[in-house]
Amino acid sequence: MTSDWYHADYHDIAKSVVSLPAPLTQPYSNNNLINGRMPFDWADANITTFNRTCTRNSEYSVFKFTKGKTFRLRLMNIGSQGMQRFTIDGMKMMVITQDFVPVVPCETDVVTLGIDQRSDVLVTATGDSTDAIWMRSDVSALCAVSTQGHAKAAIYYEKANTAVLPKSAATVYDDSFCGNVPLNVTTPLFPMDPPTAPATTITLDIKFAANATGNRLWFVNNQTFRADFEHPILLLEHGGNTSYAKAPERMTYNVGSNSSVRII
Template sequence: GTWWYHWHYSAQYAGGAEGPMVIYGPKTQPYDIDLGPVFITDYYHKDYFELVEQTLQPVPQGAAPNLTFSDNNLINGKMDVDCNTVVTNGANCTPNAGLSKFQFQSGKTHRLRLINAGSEAIQRFSIDNHTLTVIANDFVPVQPYTTNVVTLGIGQRTDVLVKANMAPTSSVWMRSNISALCSLNDGNPYALAAIFYDALSKTIPLLPWTPPAKPATVETVNITFAQNASGNYLWEMNGQTFRADYNDPVLLLAEERNTSYPMDPEWNVYNFGTNTSIRIVIYNFAPAAHPIHHHG
């Protein structure tokens, strides 16, 4: 089913401290492709702490409370906005920031996991020229029914199936609109995302890239979690922790094409010289997962 997580410190999740969670289990309805979470959020250009202060500011007896209005509406964190129409209070505003994009395969049934992760707005979700089949609400499977619009309250999740019934060269809009009667928005209540069908132009690498079957060098790195002499737990790679010298950083040496790195073990440098291909094999001996990525 479809869940989501968010911070509970103050109103921090209104500033984006949140994300989706999917727990995979047996299918209750058949489908071909799981497109994953579709995160729908109202968005405020003001800092969350400022919003809390404004909302909780005392008012005279009998006066209306201080209301906070959202500035924009987002699908998976994206939507264009006219920066001239919003008050940013010094924060950056990027016009024409771009839209989220999804891909349908013609003739296939796609599962979308809709999540209203906003702070205040009721959302109305739809896809042009397509019917939505609701199969779950708030993690609970339901008897399927079809609709053109799905209404989502704050925190609500609805899983829908969508049959890609248009030509392979088609493209359509995904929409989510903030309810004008039940929510507070001050300018941009309409969120859009683009759905492209499979035969549209795709990005093709300028040069083909095929890794060699037998690289010039193979390096094995064992990741462990160990306690040092002072009682602190540290991550180690091949039995060595990393300690940077900020007056002589490794990345700067690499940028300067300097391959004569100091042999200080704290730098934990693997110097492969001018090898044309390297395979790095990583073994995780710790009980937790590790996100691994390289720089450069």
């Protein structure tokens, strides 16, 4: 699991983004994590600003490799805004699934993960049994903002000295684009044959803009979603109550009994 991390409270961050006056920039994450861990250097940060205590000598996440064996890594970006570039020093990875979809295996030295994106890769431990190397995940400097966006985790082979941190060199990769890997690279292993003319096409125009009060919100087709936590949509639907469909702020689309729907 890779994730950007903020030391400030979530509600304070959200309020700063949507409240007035409008912020000059989006909030910068303070750290980046692999499996929930990554040391943070407080030397350049004011701890009292975040009302947090400092724990010295925090640990890295640790993984074990055995020479000659192949490992399957399931990668997930569970962060809030940081696009991640995942690498393992000096190693190639074979991508076998993209967002739960099996793909024709393709080799790469960096895996790009957008928010909530997932990928399964195979890695063969070709190093020496005493090796120690870094696993890394970087918040893309082009596509997101972070004051410390470089996460590391230690990989130790079976005979490595676990008391010493790895000294391997980072992989050089291309950080010149924001978006998915080209679709012709991740070809589905079991291609589907969707109809060329779907029964229904829905176009969703998504934007982050100001409402009538000047506060900035997310809009889909010029409408913001408003949840009613006392009457959630799925519970209403399960009970046969479709009254929610009449409320624009519930953002529902009726596609009837159509066999296929294209969403743009």
